[in-house]
Amino acid sequence: MSTDRFSSPVCSFPGWAAALALSAGILAACSSKSSAPPAPTAGGGAAAALTWHHDVRPIAEEKCQSCHTDGGFAPFSLKTYKTAFDNRGAIASAVENKSMPPWPPSAACNSYQHDRSLTDAQRAAIVAWARGDAAEGDPSMYVAPQNAPAPALRVDKSLAASAAYSPVESPDEYRCFVLDWDETTTKYVTGLRIKPGAVAEVHHAIVFQIAPADVAAVQALDEKDPALGYKCFGGTGVNTAGWIGGWAPGTAGGAFPEGSGIAVVPGSKIVVQMHYNTANAPPSPDKSTVELQLADSVKTRAAVVKWANPNWVRSHTMNIPAGDPDSTQSFAFAPAAFMGQVSDNILQNNAPFTIWTASLHMHARGVKGTLTITHADGTKECALEIDDWSFHWQGAYALKTPIVVKPGDTLGIECHFDNSGKRQPVVNGSPAPVGPVNWGETTEDEMCLGFFYATP
Template sequence: MPRPLLVRALFGALLAILTACSEGDPKPPPTEPVPPATWHKDVAPLMQQKCGGCHTEGGIGPFALQTYADAQTHRAAIKESIQSGTMPPWPPSADCNTYQHDRSLTADQVALITRWVDEGAAEGNPADAVAAPPPTGGLARVDLRLEMQDPYLARRSPDDYRCFLIDWPETRTRYVTGFRVDPGNRATVHHVIAYHAKPDLVPLYQQLDDQEPGPGYTCFGGPGGDLTRASWIGAWVPGTQGLTFPAGSGIRVDPGSKVILQVHYNDHGARAVADKSSVALMLEDSVQKVAILQPWANPDWLNSPATMRIPAGAADATHTWSQELTPFVSSITSGTFVNNVPLTIHTAALHMHTRGTRARAEIVRQSGTRECLLDIPRWDFHWQGGYSLQKPVQLWNGDRLNVECHWDNSAPGATDRQWGEGTDDEMCLGAFYLTQ
């Protein structure tokens, strides 16, 4: 057969085959309708896992979300808050790093709860109830419990910041290897930071305590005195289950020390109720690696607060502190760590006051590349804490640890602000759990 006729014949055969296949293709099966979402099967497990730490009877949340009746009553507020991203509160940006114990909702989870509300917030069958995943993290065991000596009734409304000195009862050196706060009154305790005052610093904080009628003394942004001297043990915000520190590590506490509990009370406009909070600690006699919670801020800000000036009228005032840590780590940790030896960063936290808008902590590598540790793109003073990195990060010689803070001081009648402990002062502070 001549070549043109052969090509024409093959083309015709191929066209016939394609036409036959097309005519014979079965139609796709109809899509099964998605069953309506229900409280018991779909929504309750999410509420218990992501919201239950705050929205309980007597909790810091303004209403409980433990039952179908609770959620059905507040369904409109639930939808609005999850779509806006304000609830559950999880400030870190997902574009920066990944963290343990993430309480944020995924896009699919937001869509599910939204659909449940839009469909009428059905209760469903209690027999379909699905158990909520157990909370991650937590304190493995409790070896020591330290409690405020006397109950405290908040004296300021809506916010009261109070520090309480607690004796350290151990008669030998111990290492804190886990930490949890047990609020005495969850309806008013908004957050707690536990500081450790070494024996030589105890008189400084005892003097602050003695200057005010008890219990405790007024404090804001820190325990009072020099922030770089009282070291952190741990922090708590509602929803936190406690934390067992990385295996083999712990914070050293010597006999004669004191623990300072800084408690932020917020009464939500309700009648104040007395509180007697406590901390639960896991202890060891020795650890493989001594750890510290290292505050990180420009010493010039502490020594000359006006160097961190935030001008009146500034809608985006910015201050940054960037410095190598390894060459000086021995002096700032009182010899706990050795100079010029790499460090491991396990957790990161940032702290500002009420005019903060956003903050970021990162490593600027010797090569010039930047590695984000923690980014808070929408600062909220009422929701701050430490965040455990899913993957610890090494800090090498030549690397700089960088914190950057932004404030909006443009409100009518605003005056210049600067570093300080007061409500109308500001701070730009990082804190990192480190081992070497």
Template sequence: MRRLFTAGLLLTGMGLAACSEETDETAPNYHRDVAPLVQQKCGGCHVEGGIGPMPLQTYADVFKNRDAIRAAVESRTMPPWMPSNECNQYHGDSSLKDEQIQLLSRWVSEGGREGKASESPGVKAPPAGGLSRVDVRVSMKEPYTPKTGDDYRCFIMDWSVDQTAFITGFQAEPGVASIVHHVIAYLVPPAAVSIYQQLDNNEAGPGYTCFGGSGAGQAAFLGAWAPGTVGSDFPEGTGIKVAPGSKVVLQVHYSTTGHGEHSHGLTAAAEIPADTSALAFKVDSTVTKQAVVMAFLNPAWFQKKMNIPAGQTDVVHRYSSDVTKSVGFATGGLFKNNMPLTFHMVTPHMHKLGTRIRLDMTRADTSNQCLMEVPRWNFNHQNNYKLLQAQVINPGDTLNLECHWDNSAPGAVDSNWGETTSDEMCMSFLYITQ
């Protein structure tokens, strides 16, 4: 009897403990606690057919992938927010706070309770970047099948707006992302269209070869795409002017031999799919300030003066310049030299050996102000970052760029500046007004 009584007490205690656990309001559950966080931080990309590798839209989706989610958020590899928030603040910060990581980890550790759907606050996923609206879309006129290896091809696209307008948002749409290493869009003014058309006429098939740029001068930079980049509206009240009769040239770097992170590693020409890439734009008739996109880098690096020796774990190259002195040349006379410039958006760029990149300003009084720092560079998570507070650089201030690389992997060879995937770069695109 004593043993039966003791066993009964134990069973009763276990039942009470289970009941207490089930009604513990502090224990996180999916619908009330986890779903809103996952939707806010992950749901825009992790949808069926989205850029995320798996959908995370339902309890079943998240529960199935709970261990991978915990590992990713604890290591801060997901969500893929690469800039250092100690350097600057940016629009669209998708990083997780410490308490949010702790919440997800606790939910997984405690078994991934579902809770009740009625507890959900009804948070919807934000869009995975992209434009607030699409006013103009331009596309390659016919599919193009790249050559085996690294193939650089430019395609002339018609601009359909028949009056002066301003591009106020940009989004690239790679047709076959597995073979597209990067794309760069250029704006060709009406006076230079015949030059580009002749380049196209000189070669058979769609487009023309354009290693290293648009193939000719007089074209302004519009925007770029690399793995991880999403489109976005430009800062409010700003835009890039487009005259009627202009053309858009799209340079596409195809990588089909396995060098690119997303490449299939195709070797036979018959296996290479045909690509039809496109561009989407938000367009307005007027803006408060005209903007341009300027590339910041050391011109000497073009002459192979950015050596990254094999076997080195931390190779560093730096460049500094007072950009106000040369902005007139860089913008084709649109902006005046020796006048203040305002930085609105920063787009850092390196290739696969890169480990860290930083862009900052040294003021005339020697104080330093950080614009952008990516302390854990990842080639597959590149993006355009809009500064929460636009920054002004004055004459006498210098803009500083610093890049780090690790070239110590087994079988490494010396690397230098170049456009192929096995080469490297160190640069930042700057969206500026004056």
């Protein structure tokens, strides 16, 4: 937003400052037009200073329109003045209570590229506009946002299921589709984007590679389910599946860090896990496309390192007691001697590596999660913290400044779960009964899993 040169006819405040002041209820004091201080919701008064074209449209372009577009999966478009005006009441509440735009990472932990969160000034401007006159203003006053997200991706390969699939479970369905990989030499995925087919119902998608040794297992799952694809929830159903990338609305998709890529060997399969949500749209046939940028070679092979306590996975030691409203599960370990093993030998044992992107995965009972690097000298770096976990808003967050992990450093993950009656997953339309919970792939199970996109 660049409103600083704007002068209000009421007070000579820059637009953003007027908005801040108004939301704090103090601008009324400088109003020369009205002797009675205007209530923020009453319209008119100082809020008339803010217009769609000058103040709100640039923010909407930068922070809302990736989801709120025509036929998008958000319930209405925020591309035109009219749709914004028509929804101004809901906009004011959703922006004020910070439910919109969704941006789970805590700013206290780290800074990320393509941050969708609003600055205080942007939030105040939207709320003041929506609660005030919500005027259209003059299109010539429009100034393009400074941080328009425009990452470029060269599409070398597009993969999609053989036919469209219409979700049958409501409101949420997780479906895995097995896609053929026809390359005869090792290729490196250097960027990824998902083009949703039925935009309105695609909530998120995760792309996995299935190594040749696991292809039979995945095909068996696929064949057991008579419809196209197969039902899946926390992952592909195959533990060793390697994550290539994830996509959620608002994730522009794009190239991986310069010079790096993820190797896919001949004979592999790709599985794309689609999360459909039909709460706002009737189920309709979806055929989403996985778009990949490929290279024959890369300077640095990258690995997506999964981070969890191996005992949670193997021996089911992640005991979340029935009824516990705050069960904390944590795991910290200095992994230097095992980095080869956990990265398919892409990272080396006892050598530094760089973390570019961090993400967290829990299921429905997850409340809060953190990924932390504790350096050998005792200093800590926070890679990702999500304080108000929502299963519906998962993503991979690209650090503005990558973190270098050295031998002796510890990677830590901590997850908090609410296993009381309040946060049980909905299974077939009703909340699951309260009971002990452990690690697993289904809706009723939990996970506490970190992912790092890392290079040697």
